[in-house]
Every structure is written in structure tokens, then in C-alpha cells.
Amino acid sequence: MLKPILILAAAAAMIAMAIWLMPSQSGLFVGGVNILPWILPTVMTLALAEGIILRLSSRTYDWKAWFASSSDAMIRQFVNLIPLSLVGPAFALAWTHRLFTIHLGPAWSFGVLLIGQEFCYYWLHRASHRIRWFWASHAVHHSSNNFTFAAAYRLGWTSKLSGEAIFNTPLIWLGFRPDTVAATLLFSLLYQFWLHTELAPRLGWLEWILNTPTHHAVHHASNEAYLDKNFGGTLIIFDCLFGTFAQQRTDTPCRYGLVKPLASYNPGFIALHEWAAMVRDIRCAKTWRDGFGYILGPPGWSPTPQKAMNAPRHSPPDHLSKEAMDRHVSPGKS
Template sequence: MELYAKALSYAVPFFLILIIIEEFAARRMKKQVNIGMDTISSLSSGMTNTLKNLMGLSVVIVSYAWMVDKVALFQIESTWWVYLIAFIGIDFAGYWTHRFDHTVNAFWNRHIVHHSSEEFNLSCALRQSVSAIFGIYFFLYIPMAFIGVPAEVVAIIAPIHLFAQFWYHTRLIDRMGFLEHIIVTPSHHRVHHAINDIYLDKNLAQIFIIWDKLFGTFQEELEEEPPVYGVKKPVNTWNPLIINYVHLWALIQDAWRTKSYWDKLRIWFMPTGWRPADVAEKYPWDYWKNAFDQVKYDSKPSKALQTWSWVQLVVSFAMVFHVLIAFVSFQYLEVMLYSIFMMVSIFAYTSLMDKSKIAIPAEIVRFAMGIGLIFWNGGWFGLQELIPGATALIGIYLAASLAMTLWLISVESKEKAVTKNPTLVSSN
């Protein structure tokens, strides 16, 4: 975990630089690829995923290290070609992991947050799950374990493989010639993120597009069918923690409401979007039948709310970065408490972005927890040793955040974020 924290301390600033470069390039090209609140939501989602990982909230049912120790038929050395085999093996497993997440009802909850943005840009690449707690796809790594690819090689290649999936989340790069036949390109991945019927559940590969062509899930981007981004059943919130569990909550409700015991059981393993007939008729879902009729979510924030949301993002990012760079010096309890505080913080200010009144109790909890942590720790997790007066600044910030939340909620009326459109139809 220390290696993970160190790797992220380098990777995250690099990602932010690329996001800023994309924005400048888009402006030069007279294109709009970032919408303020959506970008804040995406970056906030990335922080929640980082915090989850730092807290170790992932349960591996069967570890790769155990598998390779038990089933390896060969003992091979860590030469360059072993790293190449590991990369290809991880990519093959990634394709099927991705495919299962898209096609199994319960597993879609692990992935919905990544598709929830109605924009397509580098920041949406950081929308990563906090709900994928259990590592259920260990069986996909059995082929690598059989041939004896060392666990330490997989541990090195896995984050590289993950970071290599960042760059192609952009609308600014067009077709890439012969590379279109080899690797996943921005054009391929625009298709993947689209809700157009022809594009749904296509281009599931992570690095090598060959997997989609081999297994029948490839779709080229068509000029006459521009991609429309998001999810068919809109999430209508900027809060990444809510987005992470919105599909699971819908499944729980359906499983509870249906009268059929068979449907209560099978709903979890049916194709994504499947619902019991009795529940679908009585409790229809609103969804976009025609992608081109989509009305994007907009909480209609005032300038004050937008500005304050950016302030909250910057402060929160600075705090998460503090956890990353100071991780080796923290006790596990400190990491847990700091991370929980940050989760509450993100929940509070993204709820405020929605103009939801739940932001008030969330902010009160955050304020009380922050003050409690200052007294418990005798400061703010050692930050005062790096920045004189840091503890006082944190206290002032917490008070200001509470005051701003109360003020903004009181002055901004809660409006419907998405006007009901005749083309937002109900399933039945």
C-alpha cells in the first residue's frame, strides 16, 4: 500500500496537468469538453476511489500470489518478456472483467460511476468505483498463474496497465491510423461511453482492441451517429458516493417489491437492466429511449455555488494529497479517520452542488468530526509541522464551510435538475 500511495503521489499531479492541457487545447479548438460541476464531480469521484484503496477496503477472495504458489506448472524468471506476458494477461482478464460488469445486473453497480458523466473528457476517466469491494474475478488470472508469472511482476504491471487507460478519454483526438487496429483509441472509447443503441456495451477492451474483434463486441465510431454520453437511466446527481450505489439500491427495491421468490433471487444475475415484470409495470423507470433526446443534468448553480464548489475541490484535493505523501508516517487508524473525514467532506459539498438539503446535516457531521480530530490529534495530522498555523487554518476553514453551506442552501431555491421531457420515457 505504501508503494501504491507513492505511485499515486506522482500519477495524480500528472493526470491533473493533462486535464488542464486538454482544457486549454479545447479552448484553442473552440470546443467545450468540460462543464464545471461535472468536472468537480469526476475529480471528487477519483478522490473517493483513492481513499477507499488507502483504507484497504478491498477484499480479495483468492489472491494471485496464492494461486501462482499453488498451481504454477513452471518457475520462470522476471525477464522482459515475462512483463510483456503479464501485461497481455492482465489486459485479457480486464476485457472479461469489463464485459461481466456491463452485462450482469449486480455487477453493473461496480462500474456505473465510470459511465455516469454526461460528458467525455480526461476528468471522467477518474470516475472510479468505491462499491467494488470484493475481488470476484480472480479466476481470470488462472492462466497466468498456471504458467508461473511471478506475483511481483503482476504487482508492478497492474498499476501501469490501469494508468495507461487514462489518455483515451478525450474528444480532441480523432482517428489514429493503423493504431486503430491494435490498441484502444479515443475513437473506440467514445463508442464505449455512448448510450446510442448501436454503441451499447461495445469496445470493452482496455488496451488491445483485438479482444473486441475476437469476441464480437467491436463497433466503429460512425460519422452519422455521434456518441451521446452517460447512462440510459440518468443518475441526476453530482454526488459520486450516491452514484456508486444508485443501481444497487434500485435492485434492492425491485427484489423487495416483486412477489416472485424466483425473481427475488435471479434479478442479481440477469442481464443489466432486467426487472421483474410485476415491479416494472407498477414502478416504471425513466430512461432515455432515444439518445439524441437526452437532456443533461444541471442543478442550475449560481456563480457563488460554482465558485465555492471549486474552492472545496481544491482544499479536498490538497488534503487527499497530504494523505498520499504522508502515508508512510501515519498509523493505520490515522489513515482511516482522515479518509472517513474526507469521504464525509466529499459527500457534503457534492450534495451542496445538487442543492440538496442533506448537505446541511452532512456538513454538521463534517464540522464536528474535523474539530474532534484536531483535539484528538493535537493538531491536523502533523500538518502544522510543515505549515505553521495549519491547525488554525483548518479550524477556520471548517467553520467557513459550515457557514457557507447554511447560507447557500438558504438563498438558492431547490429546482428540478432535469425538466421532464416527453422523450424521457418510463419502462414497463
């Protein structure tokens, strides 16, 4: 009985720290209330509540993963204060040479912004799985071996370094203000928070339009049949259009995490392990071309592919092909 009490006390203390010790940030006002400082404590509390519900229903819950994700998120708040942004100049250039100036007001302006943001996010997310430079940051989000709310805010510390926000530049060039685009992306990420749970039911006909917990569970699965599927943020329509949609199969339960599971709960290791692996590969590269391949190629890219070792793409899930094992692989404790 003492252990659960200590876990909840430590979690409550960490949430309190998130409320009182977070550095000041720019505001995001909804109805005159700045919601930005309250986002992290709120999602941490909801993730804690999910853990309690699962334990009360006699299901397992990885409390170490909750603390790892929460530590990652709290440290990220401070890292984001560093005035480093690879995409800032690109945003400024796009805004200076914008095609139009679009003021939000008419219904069509919101429609264009929301659909445009979803389109940009789809390609950002897809590139984050297919270009190792972006994957080095995004692998953090997939490192949790559980599909819970706590995994939703495990996002790492290096998104500014990777420059992944560059995919939003077309919206700014079209004529939407950079802060408006950033706020729209934030609301998309807030929507995606509730997708990270197995407690939610299927949503019927909405499953054909929206990104749902069922669809996102497939995205987080490391089964070969599910790799690189369902990249949408709030909608699933672009996955259907571009051939990356996959239904969750009753005969193939989702196995979450990286293909080679990451066993560490160390926030620093979680945040930087894939960057370290990429640097090691670059240092071993024999040519400049190989070096760039390790940066811009897909995860698992090699200058000497061993085709003879590749198993059929549709081999049983417990015997993944070498190609599938190479993609999304990250070092972890065995």
C-alpha cells in the same frame, strides 16, 4: 472574468490537496521513483488543462463534472485503505497452487503477461456490463455525460466490494506474482486515461490493433448501436475476435453517459446510486430466483420481460427500444 479565476483557484487547491493530504500507499517504483502518489494529481492536472484548452477554443466544458470526478477519486484513495478484499483469498489460493513460477526477464514472459492481462481485462470489462453486480460499480465510470479526461478517473469506491479483480486470478495461477499482475493492470489503466478525450486524432493503421480514443468513445456512448462494444483495455483485438467491436459511424454521433443520463454531481450519489437501485429491486423480488436474477442478470433484467413493448433493435437512436432503455439505466435528477 471572476468566475473562471475562482474555478481555476478551486481546482488548483484540490490538486494541491491530492498531493499533500493523500494517505500513504504502497509504492510503485519506476526508475527508482515511487510514481504511485503522483498519479492522481497528475491526471487531475491534465484533465484541468484539457478543460482550459476546450474553453480557450470556445467549446463547452462541464467544470462541475471535473470537481465531481476529482472528489470521487480522492475519496476512493481513503476508501481503499479499508482492509476489505473479496478476492484476496482467491489470489492466495491461486498463488499457493500455481502451475509455474514465472520470473519477468525473458521477452516471452513480458509478452505472455501483457497479452494475458489484456485477455483477462477484456472479460472483466465485458462482465462489468453484463452482470449487474459488477455493473453497480462500473456504472460510475459511465455516469459522466462528457467524454473527457475527468471521466477517466471517475471509478467509484466499491471495486473491492464487487470483487471484479477475480478475473485476474488465472494469471496468478499460471505463475505470475499477484503484485506483478496488479502493477500490470495499473499500467493498463494508465494507458486508458488518454483514451478519454475528443481532442486526439485518429491513429491510422494502429486503430486495427490498439484501443484508441475513437474506439473508446464508442464504448462510452449510450446510442443503441454502440451499447456494450469495444471492451478492450490497451488492445482492440479481442473485441474483433469475440464480436464486440464497433466502428464510430459518421452518421451516428456519440451521445455519452448512461442511457438515462445522470444529472447529479454529488460524489456519494454517483458512487452508490446503482447499488441502491439494485437493493430496491432485490427487496421487491417475489422469489429467491428473482432476487439472484437482479444480482447476476444483466442490467435491466426483469423476471417478467414485456416483449410486446420492445421496439426493433435497429430503431432510430432517439427512439431506443425498451431493452436498450432498461440496460444501463440508473436513476438521476430530472
